[in-house]
Amino acid sequence: MHFSRGLFALVVIYGLAVASYFVTRYDRQWMEGDTARITATIETLQAEGTLSAPQGVAYTHGYGYQVVSMALSAATGLDPQVLQTQVYPFLAVLGLALAAFAFFSRVLNDQRLATLATFLLFFQPDLLFVTLRGSHEKLSWPLMLIALTLLHRSLGQPARSLTVHLVLFYLTLFAMIATNVFFASTFLVAMLVSLGVGMLVLTLRRRRWVRPPADLGRLIYISASGGILVYLFMTYLYPLALSNLRLLRTIGDQLSVFLLDFEILGQPYDYIALGWVNAPTYWGLTLFTWLLLSVSLIEWLWRAKRLATRSERFGLREMLDWLLYAGFAIQVLLSVVVDFAGVLGANLQLRLVPVFTIFAVAMLARGLGRWLAWPGQPDWLRGVTWGLTGLLVIWFAGASVLKASNEATLSNKWIFSTPAEAATLHWAEQHLTHVTLWTSFDERLSVVALFYYGDRPASGNTYTGFKFDLTDRYVLYSETEHLRGLRLNLAMPVVVDWNRIYDNGDVQLYHRRPQTPYQH
């Protein structure tokens, strides 16, 4: 037991080292869209002191993450910007590791396996990325794990203990809803799907339709109660979240077009070609994910067969991770369809894969545990296994942090800015007013401006990216972006004949020469 805990402590230290790499890779100058937007919402809440109708940018899916951040900011005196980019990666790793270990300990019924599963989480770059960046997911998924741990612990408990667990469960569920009602809804949907899968298995086992047993039936109550909480939250507590209903309508409309007209409205997998220097790099960095998906599916099917043939006991306590694997897997499959329909930025699948990873890792750990504990293995096989494991783990460890940090030498999606670029943005914010400034081929630098100056900069400036518009009158010309343009085979805006109004050596600001008395 002590040895297991010691190993878990080492896993936590490993996670903190990963966070350390993430923070220091770009000398703390990392930024991406959701981090910038969420930071703006935290600062808006801080400035306005109200959740209900902020004048500035609002996060329509929930307020939990912002409130926690405000509390931490007030308690520590740290600016939300510092919390988001330098402190949270460490806290997030810690939170994920602890919550995951608690959950895995329950469902795997073994702390060594739980340690293994927790350790494996750090090899999945998508989960690592959403945990390390400044978005609510670092809170949402640990809250889900805590809720599931409480649910698992409550099974078979006497009434008093059950009550305590239930209260804690629903409080946690509410916290999850308040953090992101959309993600909380996917959790509730996963519960319902799990129930359906469970009923199917039961029917196969008994060859007739049966009422759900009491423990499985609880999933109905959880989904229904959770649904009521979601309704109350959106209708009364946080009406801004009603936009999620409009989102559902949009999904429905877009899906109709996609399914009835066979019109592909999104290209969700274009990023593979565009986002990395080449396809082999992408496949190499995501090798662990594909192995995880394959092996976990084999393990899931193996257990499915055992369940169907009554070789294994069926109960919510034993099957929770197996059921939820199915619950989230089905949603991931559906999200692929939604992504092709072009809804939600065509990245729903990317957002659901991390949570699915958690249950896939549980499957993988079970399978590995059985393999490792197989008594008949010859020594040579054991040696090969360990050697191969060591090599693979070195690869997985490196690949996961390189992908999670969008390693600039491999990725075309850069998430860093240089000090010279930040200095140029600061100069523009101080000296230009109500101008539109083109900054980069995508949102790389405009999110830096959003991070520093919020959704409505005091200057009134608009910091744009992506396509250079011929009406744009100001251009931030960065040698770093020029370099990136060469990588992407994109030419920088032509600023020949423009007025250079700022130059710090690496970055210049250009202003289009006025052609009329009204252009300044």
Add this chain to the structure above:
Amino acid sequence: MMTPMRFRLLSLGWVMTLIALPGPVQAKEHSGLDVSPLCDNASPTEYIPASGAQPIHLIIHCAFAGDEADQVLVYDRDDDMLDTGQWSTSADFDHDLWAFDAGGDGTANLILDFQPEGAALVARVYDDQNGDGRVGLDFKNGRALVTESQNPTVWIIANEGWWLRDGKTNFNLDLVVDGPVEAAFGSELYWDRLKTDGRPDFEAHVRDTNGDGRPDYELIQAMPDVPESAGILRTELMVNPQGNEPLITNFILWPYLGTSYAPPRGFESTEALEPPPGVTYGFVKDYDSSFPPIQVWWPDSRVAYVGEFVASRGNENNWFVYSIQRFGPGLGADANFENPFAFYDLATDDDGLPELQIRVEYNGAGDPFFQNGSFAQPIQIVRYSWDQANGQNWDFKLELIGRHPIETIVPFPDFSVQTVPYANLPEWVTSQAWDSAELVAVEKPDYWTTEGVYESLASTLTTRDQYITGLTNTLPALDVANWPIGFRTEYNTVLQAPPRLYLSPVDHKLHLLNAQAGLWKLDEGRVMKYANLGGDYVNHWALREATGSMADLYLAAGHVIYADETGVLIIRADVAPALLTVPPPRTHTEWTRLSADIERYPATFAADDLKAMAQQFEGPRFSVTNATVQSFRLTPKGFRLVAALRSDVTSTGSFGPLLEGLPPGKYVISYEGDFTVQPATPAQPELQPGTLRISPDSPRALEPMQIEAVLNNVGQEDVADLLVQARITGPEAAAVLTTTLTLFGGQSAPVRFTWTPSAPGEWRIALSWEAKEVRPLPVSALSALQITVNVAQPVQPNLALIAHVSNLNQPSWLMTLLIALGLSAATLALLITRSVGQRPSPPDESHG
């Protein structure tokens, strides 16, 4: 949800700021009421004693909805109803409940529920809310009760506790409107959001500050359930600074109640009500009349309008503000959109019809409702229309675009608004420099709107949004084809001066000083064009006819030059550029003086007779027959024209170019103190040898390069709008770069293009040009206009450089950390797998 108590508190809040008009509340205070023509004191009235559940009530027979069977039932609620034989002395407007039964079918089509609340009187107006065509009414314990809804459609609150007193109507009122009623201008934009649900959709506050029985201002707040970002009119302010709003006429018993003669929006009724002569209805007041503001569409039992108490447009001394930005008591004073919109009695004839209208469409600096707040300066459009002949016919309009802040605060007893004070507005408009100005003269009779002259050739909105804001370099295209007949326009889009008008000695018409050009569509086939070839005044009149006939008149360097298909007439005369120069009329005096000035210089010729215009001037004359003028421009010391001479040219006159005897053809005639003539060779642009080049000499893909050349016009004729193109073909998609320039005869001009090659390889750049005056380039000439460019591979970014820029400081630390992560992960993995492999037994699979 706004409760009755909330309404009450709201109205109390208003009364705190009122100029108090104290007076005891009197029973039967409407005695001596100045009755409407629809129902008067003589309307037959039956007194019905209490019976069963029904209280004492009156039945007034009055054809308020156009039917002799119409009746009004008034139910007593304060035990003071007596049988006097006259409704006005039996019933009251402070406690009784009035049910209006159109058609006398025994059902109520409208109910007015009068009740005192504290010192105030409140009238609740109920209409049909459930679509059954009537308003629910029941009786219980001798009391009449409204069962239609707990939410009235309209509340009217008289905080001073009276409606009519001493022959005066109370116009210190607060109104709340809840539901689909046109109670604000522009409500059609959010009509589907209006519901009678207890949540106010409109509030109106009417004030009679001097207690003369006429409203002085009205403030409407539209509060539909729309997002804050929606561009709807939120606050509407109407002001009558003269205090001369006409008295309400044609009301039904109660001075605020009248009839709508059209169904409310969304109702398609087959029934039609014909308004009696002189009777008006709707939201906006007509000239010189006041309708009862609460107007009911009786066929469907619906309140259709709560109209203006104070006219916005229907007067000659009112002003109003329609603002998207909300302002009012307890709110800010900033107002945008129509701020202000004012009307003036320049003729001082008090006829109710304005002679001057000024509309200012304003957005303050960074206004979120203008270009999403991205424009840092204030900006406005001004429409300044006036009736110079006082014939209810708008004669002129100035359309101005500028960027002037409005910083004056105009106070009211209970709020303020940031606007230009009414009295100062004409001076404010005419004394400031404007970016763009357009003068429109209405050259046809019978043109009148309530908002001045709408027509504008210069696409004012697009000019403001795109050009004045600096977003684009080019002005929107003029929609000449659709310019209406009978309107003359002149414009200057870079005026940068106060607007001034001048009376031209040529055509004796008012023109815009510094106009760049202009247009007058005389009829379907003829257009008079105006141009400013240099200076402050129009100096080129051009009559163009659909038949191809044309005539031109020029004023240049002390000469009047007239040309048509038959010949050219040149008169040496020093013509004053203007007979007079004035600002647009701002006062009665200026308006009167301008009329007198225009009359003093009458035109003695037809408006399209350019020859007569030329011949009105005295001076030495020179005329040429069988010659036409094909182009004309001013030069630094005179002018230059290209004339086409036919055979048998004859000339008369004591001066002028020597043209007789010249063979037919084109000639350049220049005047710079003396006339010179030389044969005109056609415009012929040529590439100056050796000037077509690129820089840098060795271009790279993805890096910009420049293509430069110099063009010479070796002909004598000018070429305007020469379209020069560089066609670029190569390994990837072709590009066509264009530029337009003017190339005077015998002169040269540089052209330059910037282009970024998208890929390496061999690219061919071919220069070409075209213009209507220029013959197409011969194929043989094309090869001299081409160059081939070898574009090198783009610089390949190396990984070391990327690693360097992505983190300047600590590459070794990062590499160490990465390696350490890998090794420690491997070690940890071995430890964990070993530990897992040594478990006492596999976990949970065999529970069976």
